[in-house]
Amino acid sequence: MNVCQTCGACCASFRVDFHPAELAGGAFAWGAGVPREMTVPVTPAIVRMAGTDATEPRxxxxxxxxxxxxxxxxxxxxxxxxxxxxxxxxxxxxARQRCGLAPL
Ligand code: SF4
Ligand code: SF4
Structure with a gap:
């Protein structure tokens, strides 16, 4: 198992911002793209993964x-x-330290 599968700290530490073109159906979507409903708009050129700017991000x-x-x-x-x-x-x-995990 990859160490990241036993961690997840970076998904619960930092804001995750990207261009709306990576949303599902967008010109620069990877695979199926990011479902719009899992994001919040920030500016016309930036969307953010929901939850990543919370006080306790996740x-x-x-x-x-x-x-x-x-x-x-x-x-x-x-x-x-x-x-x-x-x-x-x-x-x-x-990120790992923030989540109480030992450094790699
Ligand atoms: S914080 Fe590091 S080890 Fe943990 S999931 Fe992210 S990249 Fe992987
Ligand atoms: S979309 Fe969210 S859960 Fe998936 S890798 Fe990015 S931050 Fe982590």
Whole structure:
């Protein structure tokens, strides 16, 4: 199992903003794209994954329990910020620390 499947900290730490063209049906959607109803509009050029700017952030797309077992329910269509974030990202351990998880 990939370490990210036992973590999920980055999905519960940072705002996830992207261009509306990555929404389902958009010109730059990955796979099925991001369902519009899982996002909130920010500006005409930015939408945000719902839940990621809450006081206790948690993306609405995340299922499971942080630090135990998680999965992204829209994995194939997840937006570009999520595709660019992995264990090599400089903020990975910051997210893990925030969620009380040991650094990798
Ligand atoms: S914080 Fe790091 S280890 Fe955890 S899910 Fe995100 S990329 Fe994976
Ligand atoms: S869309 Fe998926 S990968 Fe991206 S923050 Fe939400 S749950 Fe995490």
């Amino acid at each position: 993306c609405v797309g995340l299922a499971g329990e942080i630090g135990k077992i998680v999965n992204c329910t829209i994995y194939d269509g997840r937006p570009s910020p999520c595709r660019e974030f992995d264990t090599e990202h400089s903020a990975c351990n910051r």
